[in-house]
Amino acid sequence: MLKIIKYSFFDLLRSKWSYVYFLFYLLLGSVLLFLNNDLSGAVITLMNVNIILVPLIATVFGVMYYYNSGEFTILLLAQPVRRRTVFTGQYLGIAGSLALSLVLGLGIPFAAYGLFRSAAIWDFAVLLLTGVALTFIFTLLAFNIALSNENRIKGFGYAILLWLLLAIAYDGIFLLLLAHFQEYPLERFALTATVLNPVDLARILILLKLDISALMGYTGAVFKQFFGTGAGSLLSGLVLLLWIFVPLWWLQKSARKKDF
Amino acid sequence: MVDIRNISKSFGRNQVLKDLSLNITQEGVTAILGPNGSGKTTLLKCILGLTIPDRGNITVHGRDIRKDVKYREDLDYLPQIADFPANLKVRELIKMIGELRHRTTRENELIRFFELQPFLDKKLGTLSGGTRQKVNLVLAFMFNSPLVILDEPSSGLDPVSLLRLKQWIHEEKEQGKVILLTSHIMSLVEEIAENIVFLLDGKIYFSGTIARLRSETEEQNLEHAIAALLSGKCLVR
Amino acid sequence: MILLIPPAVYGQKTEVCNTCQTRTITGAIKKAAPFDTIVVKPGTYREFNIGITKPLTIIGEGNPVIDGENKGEIITVQSDHVTIDGFTIVNVGTSYTTDYAAVRVVKSRHFNIRNNTLRKLFFGIYLEKSAEGKVVNNTIAGDAVNEYNSGNGIQLWYSRKVEVTGNTVQNVRDGIYLEFSDDIAISHNKSTGNLRYGLHFMFSNNDIYTDNLFENNGSGVAVMFSKFIKMHRNTFRKNWGPSSYGLLLKEITDSELSHNTFENNTSGIHAEGISRVTFTENDFADNGYAVKVRGACYHNTFSHNNFLYNTFDLSYSGHINENSFNSNYWSDYRGYDLDRDGTGDVPYRPVKLFSYMTGQVPEAIVLLRSTFVGLLDFSEKVSPVFTPAGLLDHTPEMKKNTW
Numbered sequence: 001m002l003k004i005i006k007y008s009f010f011d012l013l014r015s016k017w018s019y020v021y022f023l024f025y026l027l028l029g030s031v032l033l034f035l036n037n038d039l040s041g042a043v044i045t046l047m048n049v050n051i052i053l054v055p056l057i058a059t060v061f062g063v064m065y066y067y068n069s070g071e072f073t074i075l076l077l078a079q080p081v082r083r084r085t086v087f088t089g090q091y092l093g094i095a096g097s098l099a100l101s102l103v104l105g106l107g108i109p110f111a112a113y114g115l116f117r118s119a120a121i122w123d124f125a126v127l128l129l130t131g132v133a134l135t136f137i138f139t140l141l142a143f144n145i146a147l148s149n150e151n152r153i154k155g156f157g158y159a160i161l162l163w164l165l166l167a168i169a170y171d172g173i174f175l176l177l178l179a180h181f182q183e184y185p186l187e188r189f190a191l192t193a194t195v196l197n198p199v200d201l202a203r204i205l206i207l208l209k210l211d212i213s214a215l216m217g218y219t220g221a222v223f224k225q226f227f228g229t230g231a232g233s234l235l236s237g238l239v240l241l242l243w244i245f246v247p248l249w250w251l252q253k254s255a256r257k258k259d260f
Numbered sequence: 261m262v263d264i265r266n267i268s269k270s271f272g273r274n275q276v277l278k279d280l281s282l283n284i285t286q287e288g289v290t291a292i293l294g295p296n297g298s299g300k301t302t303l304l305k306c307i308l309g310l311t312i313p314d315r316g317n318i319t320v321h322g323r324d325i326r327k328d329v330k331y332r333e334d335l336d337y338l339p340q341i342a343d344f345p346a347n348l349k350v351r352e353l354i355k356m357i358g359e360l361r362h363r364t365t366r367e368n369e370l371i372r373f374f375e376l377q378p379f380l381d382k383k384l385g386t387l388s389g390g391t392r393q394k395v396n397l398v399l400a401f402m403f404n405s406p407l408v409i410l411d412e413p414s415s416g417l418d419p420v421s422l423l424r425l426k427q428w429i430h431e432e433k434e435q436g437k438v439i440l441l442t443s444h445i446m447s448l449v450e451e452i453a454e455n456i457v458f459l460l461d462g463k464i465y466f467s468g469t470i471a472r473l474r475s476e477t478e479e480q481n482l483e484h485a486i487a488a489l490l491s492g493k494c495l496v497r
Numbered sequence: 498m499i500l501l502i503p504p505a506v507y508g509q510k511t512e513v514c515n516t517c518q519t520r521t522i523t524g525a526i527k528k529a530a531p532f533d534t535i536v537v538k539p540g541t542y543r544e545f546n547i548g549i550t551k552p553l554t555i556i557g558e559g560n561p562v563i564d565g566e567n568k569g570e571i572i573t574v575q576s577d578h579v580t581i582d583g584f585t586i587v588n589v590g591t592s593y594t595t596d597y598a599a600v601r602v603v604k605s606r607h608f609n610i611r612n613n614t615l616r617k618l619f620f621g622i623y624l625e626k627s628a629e630g631k632v633v634n635n636t637i638a639g640d641a642v643n644e645y646n647s648g649n650g651i652q653l654w655y656s657r658k659v660e661v662t663g664n665t666v667q668n669v670r671d672g673i674y675l676e677f678s679d680d681i682a683i684s685h686n687k688s689t690g691n692l693r694y695g696l697h698f699m700f701s702n703n704d705i706y707t708d709n710l711f712e713n714n715g716s717g718v719a720v721m722f723s724k725f726i727k728m729h730r731n732t733f734r735k736n737w738g739p740s741s742y743g744l745l746l747k748e749i750t751d752s753e754l755s756h757n758t759f760e761n762n763t764s765g766i767h768a769e770g771i772s773r774v775t776f777t778e779n780d781f782a783d784n785g786y787a788v789k790v791r792g793a794c795y796h797n798t799f800s801h802n803n804f805l806y807n808t809f810d811l812s813y814s815g816h817i818n819e820n821s822f823n824s825n826y827w828s829d830y831r832g833y834d835l836d837r838d839g840t841g842d843v844p845y846r847p848v849k850l851f852s853y854m855t856g857q858v859p860e861a862i863v864l865l866r867s868t869f870v871g872l873l874d875f876s877e878k879v880s881p882v883f884t885p886a887g888l889l890d891h892t893p894e895m896k897k898n899t900w
Contacts, residue, residue: 007356011345052868071343078308079360080332171869182858190860259311
């Protein structure tokens, strides 16, 4: 598997899209830091990028890579290598290279800015960590969708739909439910609904570092208490991992049955 | 070598292979022929474990292919379409595929034979279709396995390279290998194949030597013989 | 003529120490004549209920300790012209019926309480119906845990014209508490980590407080039921909590706030029933809500302030706006300035739909900064339905206001 990870990683690392992605983040990070000169503003903008663009790009790249490497995948599958090894390897290769573009693209301007000596390093670390987690999750979801749809147009459509659902529509439904049942105690529900969607979870983990003042107000204190404790962070981490392991298991399962 | 017993496969309502049995033990080249959609590629993919039959068994070298993937250590495959990761270099791709098996490889010999040295440090995305096919051939032959499956080996090759390919296949035959191939070019088949398996609508209509095909259809030309099979649609055993 | 010369110059000087002729402060006071000076040498003096009933200057040299041994009040001043300087006063008695203080000043004028350190206290410095005195450079460090059995650091009750300057008050109930006290000047104090308020005003008018720091208090600073208050150059920081704020203004009229800094508070300012208050050139940075305006607020003006990276700049209850916002800098402003006059060409709408929603459903705060909420806020900005339509800053600054 390591060989497959290695080669798909190198293949992608040299693709122009990786450079575009990397340069995009490099530019974004530099512009935000050096023109704006304000760290908290920069981190907020980056958080928006993190919860919209990172999942979208991971989704699109995941689907694209799967369809584009179809023939080569068949060649690999004809080798004495197990199917799950091939797909897991390719998945880790692409997710790894995307994550690297993200981390380097943002990391370099922030390092140049002198962030690693400032107190904001933990905010930034959470930002990167959630960005990496979202990259791994959405690439994997995209891989799953592509694997079960021979038709590229359909595959792309479903993948974008899934992104729309998790990144935007979910919160709309969530808010509607909150408004509709406002007579009832909703803290538990709100907590659960937040934890279950990786995009929301990532957002809250970053917000706890940034908008701590607002979250401390009212029910915010409850969330702070939950996510601030060891058990809460453990659970958040666990849920993010589940979002990787369950689809990965599903990917391996559907790969086993698939005809190529 | 390859024993296929009563396999059936359908994609949705379309039944591609119908209770098909085939036993290939004879050395040399066996060409699997048939019109488009007759199930040739599906049959090859079943042997490679890429497509999973709904029913039936396949054993390769006496090993049930469903049990584990190790049987492919001794099985070489040339895919129909030579499409590789665009940003890897030729050298890296050959190295990568070579590393997937625990055995010695003979890529240097093949690279020289197909004159690929100038392209080794080029990215695969920049290569022409013919050169890609040569890389494909290197990958297929480098393990020197006793069983070789070639899906349209001649596609995209210029006349000189085609000549070399034929020469290479000839040498492989001399080593006593079993080669399975599909091709639409009858002259090529006529030149290199000893045996013919003719597929139509997921069933085998003919299986035997070229000589037998000629005598049974009373046609000297292979193309005409095939045409005769198609028009007669009679099951010849 | 004689009255104008400081009395201390005239007085006799008495020394108190463990080996001196006079070994207690109480004894020295008894022997002293008015306008005498008593110098207390280093050591620990276990005394309480020290009554000062004549004009005296009592100076601690080398930081002597007065230990009240938790028996009750320690020093009570009942005379004009009393100075207490340089003592460490510890172990004030705690009582549920009497407000024992480390130093109490009753019905006196021209007092000066300075350079003292107060620890293990109930009430710290308690000014009762006193006037024209000073409380300067004292350090008051309590260890309050519960509101019901702790006292205030510096308390003024029915007092007038007092200067409270350069004191540090921490870990008591209210850092500084004013009730029915007018013309008080509070400046350069640090009031931090107190259970309830850093500074607490009730029914006190014409007061001014400047250059103070209020940090990490239970719920910030409260100014209630008062008028003509001036608040300048103060810093309100890190007042976090479910019902916490930097500054609570309740039933306040005709007051001024300028050059203050509000940062990292759950709410920067919480205003209720205020009228004719001007907010000029203040910084609001990184607060949950920069300003919360609740009911009955009329004719207040917010101008030339900086609103920097607050989660919500403004929260408003009700649909009607009777206050004006102009020439503020809003870091969330996304408009443009084509005519280059320094103010944006498009008005800024500081109230977001989402802040209205979290008012209705507090749990919705978990959706803060989500994409969906961003879309909602945008549509509300284009066509306001839930937020006051007239609440606009017509001249938003393109650059931070400076002063």
